Amino acid sequence: MIRVTLKQLSYFAAVAEAGSLAGAAKTLHVSQPSISAALAGLEATLEVDLFLRHHAQGVSLTPTGRQLLATAQAILAGAEDFESLAQAVTREPAGLLRVGCYPTLAAVLMPAVIGRLAQRYPKIKVGMIEGTEDDLLPRLERGDIEQALLFGEKLPDTVKRIVIERCDPYVLLPKAHRLARKGSVTLRDLKDEPFILMDTPAAREHFLTILKAAGISPRIAYRSPSVEVVRGLVGQGLGFALLVTRPMSHVTYDGLELACLPIKGNPARAMICLVRMPAARTSRLAAIFQEACLSAWKERVAASDHPQPRTR
DSSP states (O other), X not given: OOOOOHHHHHHHHHHHXXXXXXXXXXXXXXXXXXXXXXXXXXXXXXXSOOEEEETTTEEEEOHXXXXXXXXXXXXXXXXXXXXXXXXXXXXXXXXXXXXXXOHHHHHHHHHHHHHHHHHHOTTEEEEEEEOOHHHHHHHHHHTSOSEEEEEOTTOOTTSEEEEEEEXXXXXXXETTSTTTTSSOXXXXXXXXXXXXXXXXXXXXXXXXXXXHHTTOOOEEEEEESOHHHHHHHHHXXXXXXXXXXXXXXXXXXXXXXXXXXXXXXXXXXXXEEEEEOTTSOOOHHHHHHHHHHHHHHHHHHHHOSSOOOOOO
16 A cells, blocks of 8 residues: 655655755745645654754755655656656647757758647747857757757767667769769868868868868868858859758759769768657657657758668
């Protein structure tokens, strides 16, 4: 027979977090005597002391209280998950889902993901923040966003990754370039040509590392954090670029044609992934968003005239 109640456990966890009954009462919007009575009943049921009471200085956990707190929190989390699952059976998914996205990935994937969600789950609203790893990882840690769509090679081990795809980099050339009609190129073929750098932190490090591995010190003619500016500069014949994400069109904003060529020699691949904090539970909305990202990417690859990335 279970004699401990969820209310008692929730009051126990709240007092432990607040460090005082008054603080917990304010957080929970209940009276301090109610919390005091619930804790007294819990301690009597368990026959242990959970807190040391300090006159006018709040409370602190006893060694036994510290041992039991993690279990109490796990039970409360399980109860929340149970309630969410029960609601999911009968209720249409709804609410605001806050996510982050790397700018180049946002351009090629997020409109399709948000469109898919709007069609299938009209009560889900996506709040999207664009930014680099430096922008988005602190937001994940603070809980401002639930997930972020990022390139994963240089992410810290403190985050959890769900791989969307591993993609090959490619060379971008103007359509009239002498190498544009070739099936593939080596980076050595371009060693003396000006380079247009996709200048975001992840892209900059990734592409310069690839060139260094090929023994090339690039002559950077222009740099931009915008993939469309990079494509436009290439279209104007001002240099070549390395990219990972591929717009469906081979035409720049000003109507100039481009050529996308595979690179011989198996250069380092880029990993596109959804990222979250390991301790964060995946909410129902976050799980739906994850599925939408995976499905949208598969549809994009299937609809593209580019060969699918090789898999490991």
